[in-house]
Amino acid sequence: MLQRNPGFANLTAGYLFPEIARRKNEYAKSHPDAKIISLGVGNTTEPLTPHIAKAMSDYALALGTAQGYSGYGEDYGSSALRKKIAEEFYPGENIDPDEVFPSDGAKCDIARIQTLFGREVNVAVQDPSYPVYVDGSVISGAAGANSGTGYEGIVYMPCTAENDFFPDLSQVKKNSLIYFCSPNNPTGKASTKEELSRLVEFALKNECVIIFDAAYSEFISDPNLPKSIFQIEGAKRCAIEVQSLSKPAGFTGVRLGWSVVPKDLKFSGGASVNKDWKRLMTTLFNGVSNIAQQGALAALDEIGRREMRSVIEYYLENARIIEKTVRKWKNAEVFFTGNSPYLWIRFAGQKSWDIFDKILDECRVVITPGAGFGPAGESFVRINAFGHRADVEEACRRLEKFEI
Numbered sequence: 001m002l003q004r005n006p007g008f009a010n011l012t013a014g015y016l017f018p019e020i021a022r023r024k025n026e027y028a029k030s031h032p033d034a035k036i037i038s039l040g041v042g043n044t045t046e047p048l049t050p051h052i053a054k055a056m057s058d059y060a061l062a063l064g065t066a067q068g069y070s071g072y073g074e075d076y077g078s079s080a081l082r083k084k085i086a087e088e089f090y091p092g093e094n095i096d097p098d099e100v101f102p103s104d105g106a107k108c109d110i111a112r113i114q115t116l117f118g119r120e121v122n123v124a125v126q127d128p129s130y131p132v133y134v135d136g137s138v139i140s141g142a143a144g145a146n147s148g149t150g151y152e153g154i155v156y157m158p159c160t161a162e163n164d165f166f167p168d169l170s171q172v173k174k175n176s177l178i179y180f181c182s183p184n185n186p187t188g189k190a191s192t193k194e195e196l197s198r199l200v201e202f203a204l205k206n207e208c209v210i211i212f213d214a215a216y217s218e219f220i221s222d223p224n225l226p227k228s229i230f231q232i233e234g235a236k237r238c239a240i241e242v243q244s245l246s247k248p249a250g251f252t253g254v255r256l257g258w259s260v261v262p263k264d265l266k267f268s269g270g271a272s273v274n275k276d277w278k279r280l281m282t283t284l285f286n287g288v289s290n291i292a293q294q295g296a297l298a299a300l301d302e303i304g305r306r307e308m309r310s311v312i313e314y315y316l317e318n319a320r321i322i323e324k325t326v327r328k329w330k331n332a333e334v335f336f337t338g339n340s341p342y343l344w345i346r347f348a349g350q351k352s353w354d355i356f357d358k359i360l361d362e363c364r365v366v367i368t369p370g371a372g373f374g375p376a377g378e379s380f381v382r383i384n385a386f387g388h389r390a391d392v393e394e395a396c397r398r399l400e401k402f403e404i
């Protein structure tokens, strides 16, 4: 028989979210009447706005007519959409539509980006971080073997309350791929301009490439905080940004994201990363659904932007409601910045999965154990603010009395 890709054998326990689902289902089986509320997996709950839904439904119906039908689209995505993204998301950054690549989502782009750099690349991740950076590196072979405390080919950069959730970069090797997420999932930290300048400076000096995950940029409410890495001087020479309409516009099921790969970004031999990315995207990816692209165009016009804003405000209000409740907890430290839909909570000396089980058992609320995001997430839990208001309020009533 064929040999198994060794990367799969190197993966540790299951992916975090399936494990959460497994525990939730097990609990539901033994407590059939329990009405479980999930504030765990970061999945959006509020409907698409009418403007976006109509744009997609009109387009889908037109596909059933001779005049409205279209097959494969333009090579790197609709040029109208690429232009719109450049204007709306990078107004002061001079991003050329040729540097914008619409895709089926940020997670998919993160996975594909690894192909650009091959398995020999060094990898650095924030710890804790979105599991895809590590697991994707493991599957691609870049992470190397698991030493028991982490992967040999990965440098974990602890982001803790003590360093205000911005990592010490000094351990990162030269020529590394640095995954960096701001506002951060799970910690909620939105890095400042000064911090991101330090990151860019480090990358330029040490010939690193930053994969900047900006999936939550629209949740930033403090106008002084950068929403894109390209707001930082020099970033076009050392960064790729991935973005998504999943969280701000509820496109988790529709699927639309994009990457920005600047023309100034070069491999060590001087070859253009943008050119290889174009080649990769046309070779291994056949474009985003045209219906989703139509939805994205609607999301980015004036009405769409306004409606998107109100959905984000709704989730942020959920977050503030949850914050009020959890601030009453004894023995817990709450980290909430107001710039992301996540609350990051520390129970010093406790194990994250124990807290997860206890909250599920006593409150019938599903949250996310911080340890699932990396070793530095131990003792923390993440609560997300995606949910219908009534469910969030009910969850808060139950959580109010929680004690450890």
Ligand SMILES: *Cc1c(COP(=O)(O)O)cnc(C)c1O
Binding pocket: 042, 104, 105, 106, 107, 108, 130, 181, 185, 213, 215, 243, 244, 245, 246, 247, 251, 252, 256, 257
């Ligand atoms: C949800 C999430 C994504 C996923 O985006 P998709 O566009 O739905 O693939 C990417 N990055 C982070 C940090 C996320 O939390």
